[in-house]
Amino acid sequence: MTAARFIIVAIDGGAASGKSSTSRALSERFHLLHVDTGSFYRAITAELLRRGVSASDLRAVRTSVAGLTLGTDLVGRSACMTIDGRPIDAAEIRSATVNGEVSRFAAIPEIRTALLAYQRGQAEVARKAGFHGLVMEGRDIGSVIFPQADFRFFLYADPLERAKRRALEGQTDSIVERDRLDTQRRTAPLACPPGATAIDSTHLSLDQVVEFVSKSIEAAGTPA
Numbered sequence: 483m484t485a486a487r488f489i490i491v492a493i494d495g496g497a498a499s500g501k502s503s504t505s506r507a508l509s510e511r512f513h514l515l516h517v518d519t520g521s522f523y524r525a526i527t528a529e530l531l532r533r534g535v536s537a538s539d540l541r542a543v544r545t546s547v548a549g550l551t552l553g554t555d556l557v558g559r560s561a562c563m564t565i566d567g568r569p570i571d572a573a574e575i576r577s578a579t580v581n582g583e584v585s586r587f588a589a590i591p592e593i594r595t596a597l598l599a600y601q602r603g604q605a606e607v608a609r610k611a612g613f614h615g616l617v618m619e620g621r622d623i624g625s626v627i628f629p630q631a632d633f634r635f636f637l638y639a640d641p642l643e644r645a646k647r648r649a650l651e652g653q654t655d656s657i658v659e660r661d662r663l664d665t666q667r668r669t670a671p672l673a674c675p676p677g678a679t680a681i682d683s684t685h686l687s688l689d690q691v692v693e694f695v696s697k698s699i700e701a702a703g704t705p706a
């Protein structure tokens with residue numbers, strides 16, 4: 483690996499499977515831009531709900547989404563979405579209302595299409611900001627957004643364990659229902675893509691998951 487090497491790490495998995503904690507740790511360890519694509523779907527969901535648009539009104543969804551201007555602010559090592567120049571409200575996008583609605587909005591093809599180029603564009607954001615690559619977490623990163631990513635991992639964990647993790651974060655989340663909707667949708671469903679490394683984190687600590695993933699990256703030569 484040369485000093486100029488720029489790596490893309492894809493971390494996919496279901497709700498509360500440990501993607502965010504793992505991605506943040508990797509971002510720090512390898513100086514990668516951290517991109518949480520779930521926060522993008524959440525931000526759009528919150529924005530549309532604020533405008534009174536429901537996921538069942540496809541025409542209103544299409545019109546509203548087409549009119550949004552998406553930008554990116556760098557906050558520490560993370561890429562944070564702006565909508566029409568405004569930063570998103572971190573508390574609002576983690577609210578019980580957004581938790582309950584986000585999978586319905588994320589299943590709408592026009593919303594996924596609107597986010598496709600935006601998500602791929604994060605590689606340029608990372609390059610310009612001098613990161614050694616990016617770690618992007620979501621549901622379809624290794625399958626649709628960056629199928630050629632240098633490293634692709636798929637995290638899963640027992641639903642009871644995941645519910646415990648959310649409760650510890652003080653959140654109300656419909657994990658099983660979201661996974662059902664995310665897995666069954668037609669466009670870019672949640673699935674471990676062929677060739678990705680699946681990791682069952684049910685009985686692993688965060689440190690153990692990060693260690694395992696880091697070793698795989700280091701085995702190929704650390705970036706820069």
Ligand code: DC
Pocket residue numbers: 496497498519520521523524584585588589619620621622623660664
């Ligand atoms: O990662 P998260 O739980 O914050 O994601 C919120 C929702 O966004 C999730 O239920 C499905 C959707 N999502 C998606 O469809 N595709 C992604 N790449 C990321 C999230």
